Amino acid sequence: MALKSLPLHEYLSSGHRLCAGCGEGVTIRQILKSFDEPPIICNATSCLEVSTTPFPYTSWRTPWIHPAFECTGAVAAGVEAAQKALIRKGRKKKWDVVLALAGDGGTYDIGLQSLSGALERGHKFVYVCYTNDAYMNTGIQRSGATPRAAWTTTSPAGKVIPGKTEWQKDLMKIVVAHDIPYAATVSPSYPMDLQRKMKKAIQADGPSFILALTPCPRGWRTPPYLTIELGRLAVQTCMFPLYEVENGQYKITMKPKRKLPVEYYLRPQGRFRHLFTPKTRHDIINAIQAYVDKKWQEIQKLEQLTQQ
Amino acid sequence: MMARKVLALNGDEAAAYAVKQCKPDVIAAYPITPQTIIVERLSDFVADGELDAEFISAESEHSALSACIGASAMGARTYTATASQGLALMYEMLFVASSFRLPIVMSVANRALNSPLNIWNDMSDTMGARDCGWIQIYNENAQEVYDFTIQSFRIAEDHRVLLPVMVCHDGFVVSHSTEGVETLSDSEVDSFLPPRTPVYPLDVENPVTIGCVGVPEYYPEIKYQQEVATKKSIQTIKEIINEFNESFGRNYDIIEKYQMDGAEVALLTIGSASGTAKDAVDEMRAEGKPVGLLKLRLFRPLPVEDLRKALSGLKAVGVIDRHISFGSMGGALNMEVRAALYEMRERPHVMGFPAGLGGRDIRVEHFIKITEELLRIAERDVLEEDYRVVGCRGPGCIGP
Amino acid sequence: MKTWEEVPFAGYILEPGNAESYRTGDWRSRQKPVINQEKCTFCLLCWIYCPDGAITRRESKVEIDYYHCKGCGICAYECPSGAIRMKSEAEEA
Ligand SMILES: Cc1ncc(C[n+]2csc(CCOP(=O)(O)OP(=O)(O)O)c2C)c(N)n1
Numbered sequence: 150m151a152l153k154s155l156p157l158h159e160y161l162s163s164g165h166r167l168c169a170g171c172g173e174g175v176t177i178r179q180i181l182k183s184f185d186e187p188p189i190i191c192n193a194t195s196c197l198e199v200s201t202t203p204f205p206y207t208s209w210r211t212p213w214i215h216p217a218f219e220c221t222g223a224v225a226a227g228v229e230a231a232q233k234a235l236i237r238k239g240r241k242k243k244w245d246v247v248l249a250l251a252g253d254g255g256t257y258d259i260g261l262q263s264l265s266g267a268l269e270r271g272h273k274f275v276y277v278c279y280t281n282d283a284y285m286n287t288g289i290q291r292s293g294a295t296p297r298a299a300w301t302t303t304s305p306a307g308k309v310i311p312g313k314t315e316w317q318k319d320l321m322k323i324v325v326a327h328d329i330p331y332a333a334t335v336s337p338s339y340p341m342d343l344q345r346k347m348k349k350a351i352q353a354d355g356p357s358f359i360l361a362l363t364p365c366p367r368g369w370r371t372p373p374y375l376t377i378e379l380g381r382l383a384v385q386t387c388m389f390p391l392y393e394v395e396n397g398q399y400k401i402t403m404k405p406k407r408k409l410p411v412e413y414y415l416r417p418q419g420r421f422r423h424l425f426t427p428k429t430r431h432d433i434i435n436a437i438q439a440y441v442d443k444k445w446q447e448i449q450k451l452e453q454l455t456q457q
Numbered sequence: 458m459m460a461r462k463v464l465a466l467n468g469d470e471a472a473a474y475a476v477k478q479c480k481p482d483v484i485a486a487y488p489i490t491p492q493t494i495i496v497e498r499l500s501d502f503v504a505d506g507e508l509d510a511e512f513i514s515a516e517s518e519h520s521a522l523s524a525c526i527g528a529s530a531m532g533a534r535t536y537t538a539t540a541s542q543g544l545a546l547m548y549e550m551l552f553v554a555s556s557f558r559l560p561i562v563m564s565v566a567n568r569a570l571n572s573p574l575n576i577w578n579d580m581s582d583t584m585g586a587r588d589c590g591w592i593q594i595y596n597e598n599a600q601e602v603y604d605f606t607i608q609s610f611r612i613a614e615d616h617r618v619l620l621p622v623m624v625c626h627d628g629f630v631v632s633h634s635t636e637g638v639e640t641l642s643d644s645e646v647d648s649f650l651p652p653r654t655p656v657y658p659l660d661v662e663n664p665v666t667i668g669c670v671g672v673p674e675y676y677p678e679i680k681y682q683q684e685v686a687t688k689k690s691i692q693t694i695k696e697i698i699n700e701f702n703e704s705f706g707r708n709y710d711i712i713e714k715y716q717m718d719g720a721e722v723a724l725l726t727i728g729s730a731s732g733t734a735k736d737a738v739d740e741m742r743a744e745g746k747p748v749g750l751l752k753l754r755l756f757r758p759l760p761v762e763d764l765r766k767a768l769s770g771l772k773a774v775g776v777i778d779r780h781i782s783f784g785s786m787g788g789a790l791n792m793e794v795r796a797a798l799y800e801m802r803e804r805p806h807v808m809g810f811p812a813g814l815g816g817r818d819i820r821v822e823h824f825i826k827i828t829e830e831l832l833r834i835a836e837r838d839v840l841e842e843d844y845r846v847v848g849c850r851g852p853g854c855i856g857p
Numbered sequence: 858m859k860t861w862e863e864v865p866f867a868g869y870i871l872e873p874g875n876a877e878s879y880r881t882g883d884w885r886s887r888q889k890p891v892i893n894q895e896k897c898t899f900c901l902l903c904w905i906y907c908p909d910g911a912i913t914r915r916e917s918k919v920e921i922d923y924y925h926c927k928g929c930g931i932c933a934y935e936c937p938s939g940a941i942r943m944k945s946e947a948e949e950a
């Protein structure tokens with residue numbers, strides 16, 4: 150597969166109001182390129198939702214529904230169930246892919262229950278969580294996805310407390326624990342990896358889950374042109390490893406040739422500025438490095454362990 | 458063709474049986490006393506192949522209603538049921554369902570709200586949800602539950618209405634009391650309730666964006682459109698009730714009169730309390746007291762004109778609420794009836810009687826005390842209290 | 858502006874992708890991307906990385922859609938051939 154083989158359609162039209170350089174814009178465009186026909190989209194309240202549908206404008210060229218913030222799994226479940234019933238009763242002709250789109254806030258935190266319920270019940274849909282590690286739409290507040298030490302407006306880098314004090318929630322483990330047929334992480338900086346995984350997610354026989362890293366210039370305090378570079382550094386430092394879990398089998402899809410120190414990822418970002426100035430907080434950076442190394446080893450072990 | 462049968466059904470079973478005959482495509486629900494029988498029966502119907510529907514055993518009421526919203530937006534006939542805490546948990550999504558103009562039908566087996574935990578009947582749940590944009594229909598007994606569950610789908614899906622409907626019955630008093638219910642044949646229901654024809658379903662051929670950001674430049678227009686549709690639905694609801702009456706030999710109305718000829722004071726009731734209140738009216742009438750009763754079936758939209766007409770000429774009205782709106786004038790029904798009558802030149806005194814909270818029995822004696830109070834008010838032509846709680850020990854209340 | 862009788866049913870939006878008519882090109886503050894077609898190898902990375910779909914993919918070349926381009930600079934930063942440069946708005950293309 151090459152970029153040239155990707156379809157020309159833009160199911161998300163230009164003219165949306167996402168910030169310049171927004172990782173959600175790139176990622177959702179790429180996600181939608183994995184479809185040959187428009188999916189039915191259920192979107193959670195978030196930057197993406199707000200920026201793409203200010204009445205009377207919509208950027209969506211697909212059927213699209215946004216009821217609220219925390220219910221995306223349930224709404225997609227309802228759409229899927231309706232489709233099943235309507236097709237069975239001859240009132241709808243063909244199956245359309247159901248695509249749930251929600252941010253990290255809408256998935257890791259407030260929407261976790263509705264996602265879990267829907268996964269457990271086995272509804273056939275593709276759920277994409279776009280994580281920019283915080284509640285960006287409401288002004289950069291911490292979420293369960295916010296990495297340790299990151300500044301947000303509710304985990305400020307204060308005189309005493311240096312940003313978020315907790316580690317990121319390992320959402321993939323929670324999702325995988327539902328024994329769904331397919332789950333994967335993607336970064337828009339690796340578009341063909343993303344395409345391949347989306348195809349698998351679409352074809353999965355049951356619920357599938359994609360965790361997409363979507364760098365956010367505004368919330369990460371980074372220049373807009375660095376969005377793709379940061380999506381790459383996240384992978385190369387193993388802060389955000391790219392892997393998939395297919396029927397319980399782990400596979401790392403991008404092993405960095407040279408695993409970079411986490412500092413490469415942290416330093417360019419304003420949200421980690423307090424780790425480098427006024428003086429370098431080696432203690433925190435080392436702790437992050439140790440944590441990332443541990444998680445990276447863990448996932449390699451899982452890959453070995455689940456090999457056939 | 459199945460003939461009409463009289464079945465021994467409690468209120469919950471009557472709802473479930475009616476829903477089965479209405480052939481929903483998707484049911485999404487979560488169990489809560491006293492609604493559980495509804496979801497259990499519907500699960501049975503699906504498991505036994507008697508009902509061809511997708512049954513989503515949601516992991517919460519919030520998700521149940523969210524799933525209904527997704528399903529209904531697809532064009533499916535969609536049903537759910539809940540009560541009390543469950544309805545409270547749905548609160549956020551209630552507004553979304555009505556704003557999207559989705560014809561979801563929901564049974565509510567009315568139950569008190571925590572705390573203290575109380576599984577018994579009052580109407581704190583649905584009365585607290587009165588401003589969510591749903592049509593609210595209140596039923597007195599299992600027969601009404603059956604008949605109005607069927608009518609609710611017709612009302613909700615009518616293109617002049619397109620609003621979700623809460624079809625309510627009192628927990629335990631109705632939900633768990635078995636009575637003979639005259640059911641319609643499947644073909645009668647089919648002829649009364651044609652398949653749903655969705656207006657703008659989620660459809661890949663005609664992509665629609667549902668749930669935009671309503672900027673201040675447009676929000677009022679979008680909301681006023683909803684308000685007009687809700688107000689106008691009263692007319693359509695009346696038409697549908699009339700059609701049902703004529704087709705199946707019933708005699709329903711949105712406000713029903715009992716012993717109103719020559720009445721000078723009246724009780725205004727809602728739900729199952731109407732039955733006991735009617736007995737009290739009979740007793741008072743036997744003593745020659747000019748007492749009547751009005752039963753309100755439709756609370757949302759509030760039939761303001763019909764209320765004015767029904768109450769004009771009376772000297773005093775006692776409004777029997779089944780909840781308290783804390784810190785105001787008793788219950789919502791009392792406040793709204795008073796507001797509706799305020800601009801009338803000749804209007805009755807209106808006193809509120811929040812009664813039967815959390816399943817406390819309201820008996821004939823209570824209603825007799827209330828009507829005696831109303832007759833006193835009528836005679837003296839003064840109202841001293843906005844409301845008095847009925848069925849509560851201690852000063853200021855009408856005792857147990 | 859539309860009255861309550863004229864706004865679409867329940868605030869649904871019935872014209873898919875009508876946001877395309879909305880100009881985001883004037884969000885660019887100082888710089889705009891300019892493609893040197895001689896250097897371009899048609900690798901399509903700029904096309905797939907643009908958050909705004911503001912790189913138009915033609916038969917064998919790519920073009921910037923300045924009506925929508927927000928000037929984020931991703932395309933210029935990512936172009937492996939150095940074919941895109943951010944130039945000041947005033948400068949000739
Ligand atoms: C029940 C509820 N609580 C809070 C909000 C306010 N709110 C809207 S979007 C949002 C954060 C969204 O964060 P995320 O899901 O990460 O998406 P992002 O904006 O970062 O893309 C919050 C808190 C809401 N809409 N609904």
Ligand code: SF4
Nearest residue numbers: 167168171196365367
């Ligand atoms: S705040 Fe971040 S996620 Fe939101 S639109 Fe801006 S760049 Fe995108």
Ligand code: SF4
Nearest residue numbers: 897898900901903936
């Ligand atoms: S990234 Fe550069 S080389 Fe590739 S298509 Fe774009 S302009 Fe041409």
Ligand code: SF4
Nearest residue numbers: 907926927929930932
């Ligand atoms: S500058 Fe940004 S918005 Fe403009 S074309 Fe390049 S990537 Fe797209």
Ligand SMILES: [Mg+2]
Nearest residue numbers: 252253281283
């Ligand atoms: Mg976020």
